[in-house]
Amino acid sequence: MSGSEKPKPLFGKVLVANRGEIAVRVMRTLRAMNIASVAIYHRVERNAVHARFADEAHEIRGETPVAAHLDADAIIAIARSCGADAIHPGYGFLSENAAFARKVAAAGLSFIGPDADTIELMGDKISARNFAAAHGVPVAPSVQAQDDIDAFITSASAIGFPLLIKAAAGGGGKGMSAVRDASELRERARIAAGEAQRYFGDGRIYAEVYVERPRHIEVQVLGDGKGGAIHLLERECSIQRRFQKIIEEAPSAPLPEATRGAICEAAVRLAAAARYKNAGTVEFILGADGRFFFLEMNTRLQVEHPVTEMICGIDLVRTQIEIAAGLGLPLSQSEARANGHAIECRLCAEDPDSGFLPATGSIRLLRAPAGEHVRFENALEEGQRVTADFDPMLAKLVVWGKDRGEATGRMIAALRQLTILGLRTNIDYLVRVLETPAFRDGALHTGFVAEHADALAPAPVEARLRDRILIAAALGQRTFRDAITLVEEPYASMAGWRN
Amino acid sequence: MPLHLALDGEKHSIEILRRKPHLVLNVDGRIYEIPEWSAEPIGEMVLDGNTVAVARAIEDAGRETCFVRIDGRTHEVVLIDPREEFAGHDAARDEIHAPMPGAIVSIHKSAGEQVTRGETVITIESMKLQTALAAPRDGRLRDVLKKPGETFDKDELLARLEPADEA
Numbered sequence: 001m002s003g004s005e006k007p008k009p010l011f012g013k014v015l016v017a018n019r020g021e022i023a024v025r026v027m028r029t030l031r032a033m034n035i036a037s038v039a040i041y042h043r044v045e046r047n048a049v050h051a052r053f054a055d056e057a058h059e060i061r062g063e064t065p066v067a068a069h070l071d072a073d074a075i076i077a078i079a080r081s082c083g084a085d086a087i088h089p090g091y092g093f094l095s096e097n098a099a100f101a102r103k104v105a106a107a108g109l110s111f112i113g114p115d116a117d118t119i120e121l122m123g124d125k126i127s128a129r130n131f132a133a134a135h136g137v138p139v140a141p142s143v144q145a146q147d148d149i150d151a152f153i154t155s156a157s158a159i160g161f162p163l164l165i166k167a168a169a170g171g172g173g174k175g176m177s178a179v180r181d182a183s184e185l186r187e188r189a190r191i192a193a194g195e196a197q198r199y200f201g202d203g204r205i206y207a208e209v210y211v212e213r214p215r216h217i218e219v220q221v222l223g224d225g226k227g228g229a230i231h232l233l234e235r236e237c238s239i240q241r242r243f244q245k246i247i248e249e250a251p252s253a254p255l256p257e258a259t260r261g262a263i264c265e266a267a268v269r270l271a272a273a274a275r276y277k278n279a280g281t282v283e284f285i286l287g288a289d290g291r292f293f294f295l296e297m298n299t300r301l302q303v304e305h306p307v308t309e310m311i312c313g314i315d316l317v318r319t320q321i322e323i324a325a326g327l328g329l330p331l332s333q334s335e336a337r338a339n340g341h342a343i344e345c346r347l348c349a350e351d352p353d354s355g356f357l358p359a360t361g362s363i364r365l366l367r368a369p370a371g372e373h374v375r376f377e378n379a380l381e382e383g384q385r386v387t388a389d390f391d392p393m394l395a396k397l398v399v400w401g402k403d404r405g406e407a408t409g410r411m412i413a414a415l416r417q418l419t420i421l422g423l424r425t426n427i428d429y430l431v432r433v434l435e436t437p438a439f440r441d442g443a444l445h446t447g448f449v450a451e452h453a454d455a456l457a458p459a460p461v462e463a464r465l466r467d468r469i470l471i472a473a474a475l476g477q478r479t480f481r482d483a484i485t486l487v488e489e490p491y492a493s494m495a496g497w498r499n
Numbered sequence: 500m501p502l503h504l505a506l507d508g509e510k511h512s513i514e515i516l517r518r519k520p521h522l523v524l525n526v527d528g529r530i531y532e533i534p535e536w537s538a539e540p541i542g543e544m545v546l547d548g549n550t551v552a553v554a555r556a557i558e559d560a561g562r563e564t565c566f567v568r569i570d571g572r573t574h575e576v577v578l579i580d581p582r583e584e585f586a587g588h589d590a591a592r593d594e595i596h597a598p599m600p601g602a603i604v605s606i607h608k609s610a611g612e613q614v615t616r617g618e619t620v621i622t623i624e625s626m627k628l629q630t631a632l633a634a635p636r637d638g639r640l641r642d643v644l645k646k647p648g649e650t651f652d653k654d655e656l657l658a659r660l661e662p663a664d665e666a
Contacts (some may be wrong), residue, residue: 045634364566367541415571418587423558424575425573467527468569471524471531471544473565473567475538480502485518
């Protein structure tokens with residue numbers, strides 16, 4: 001390569017149809033690839049970090065900020081008028097919207113993600129499940145009861161126990177029952193059908209495999225759109241609250257090699273069969289008995305993608321851009337090797353001690369953790385208001401270690417060092433999760449947070465610490481400080497104490 | 500006059516005992532010598548011979564709250580406005596107004612009942628802290644405008660006394 005000449009960038013300009021940490025993260029890679037970046041923002045986030053970080057920023061309008069970020073036509077119009085040649089959707093918002101992907105392509109722009117047809121196929125639970133089953137990817141077996149109850153007993157028993165009986169029209173646990181062996185199946189089915197009729201006016205029931213203490217294991221895949229696909233190992237996302245992940249890691253907590261291999265192989269088979277293009281994630285549920293079942297495929301970059309990047313030494317956004325530009329897969333399966341262990345924590349504005357209710361406030365003090373192998377993925381700054389306009393996730397903290405123990409220790413240290421003051425966050429709660437012996441042992445499942453609720457409650461503040469906190473708070477109060485430093489003896493008036 | 504604070508729903512008071520040669524504070528009757536402290540958001544204080552690293556920030560979330568981070572753990576301290584000490588003692592002396600936004604926990608007196616000055620009429624909760632609102636003077640309670648569980652904004656009228664000349 002001749003010394004001074006830079007290779008031509010893959011795209012001239014890319015619009016990032018997102019906000020917050022993921023917009024900044026995508027733009028950072030664009031910058032490294034010598035590609036100009038375009039941000040979009042609603043007026044409530046006019047001075048947001050992502051809008052300032054971009055090479056140019058354009059306002060989008062909408063009744064709510066979220067509605068603005070979902071306005072496909074307006075976003076595509078901005079991309080065209082500013083001369084962008086591709087759109088990166090990030091995650092959430094329009095990232096898995098097939099109509100958007102189709103419109104982007106119709107406007108003559110590149111969509112940095114899979115084809116619209118693939119998004120559509122995987123976006124529908126039933127078509128995705130049927131497609132997976134047709135290509136030999138395990139799906140949770142289930143059987144619907146017909147009029148012939150004996151036939152139902154036979155076919156349901158064939159799935160194996162324990163089983164879950166559910167109302168076909170149901171929800172909210174009504175008509176739902178766990179059955180542990182064949183002897184009680186007939187009676188439970190009769191009761192469940194009766195309950196289903198009573199609650200939903202529809203007595204149809206079905207039986208499906210009951211996965212006890214399930215783990216959430218997902219596989220990062222890359223596809224070239226022509227049937228070529230590889231995996232970049234799995235991630236474990238079993239630590240969840242309110243059905244949303246809060247701690248993810250790669251590779252997973254201890255997992256038998258054979259199971260890991262089978263899960264990754266199934267994910268690649270699915271991606272290849274779908275002629276999947278770009279980066280995607282195949283999610284599975286893994287039972288304590290080693291059986292695993294397809295949950296869904298996410299046809300986009302995941303929130304937790306950095307843990308895969310850290311163990312594989314790869315920039316997934318760069319890879320996405322290369323594939324979208326037609327370069328194909330950047331590495332072969334045998335070149336995809338993992339090193340060490342990575343953990344991500346999602347830092348959320350919420351109150352873990354009150355049902356994880358979202359919290360609002362302002363970021364009054366912000367200090368990022370320092371150190372090697374620590375990534376603080378954020379678009380935060382002091383003074384920023386945190387409102388209910390957007391998702392409560394504030395930022396992500398990602399660390400790498402040579403093994404799971406080292407990564408856990410590094411994460412705890414980084415979380416304790418991280419300072420975000422001015423609103424309630426889950427930072428201290430995350431430390432408590434990581435410090436539980438069960439987490440250290442890798443005894444993870446999606447009910448972990450509920451199972452260990454008592455151990456995860458904050459320890460009471462002992463007397464000495466309490467007084468230190470009170471003194472620190474008093475000295476943080478300007479009028480109190482003034483009473484110490486400015487006012488003549490003997491006594492200062494404490495009136496009008498607000499600072 | 501001491502500064503009143505609340506931590507985990509418990510009220511505390513801090514009073515300056517001495518300023519020179521170094522600061523001495525009285526925390527709920529416990530005496531602390533603080534030869535060194537910092538006014539910065541992130542700094543150290545020396546307390547009983549121990550150096551304690553502190554980060555803190557004040558946010559006005561309906562009530563002024565100081566977020567204090569010590570030893571990798573954040574605590575919320577509510578700063579109690581001295582005016583709350585006189586909560587309900589309006590200039591009009593006939594009305595009890597909300598000193599801050601919150602919710603009614605319990606109502607201790609009913610309409611028509613006789614009340615004496617300083618007697619608790621309503622208990623409210625705001626930012627996890629309960630506060631008793633007292634009668635501003637002797638008299639008869641005319642009405643309470645909220646029910647337990649109901650929320651209200653700062654300065655909202657919560658209860659009224661019968662005019663003084665009828666008492």
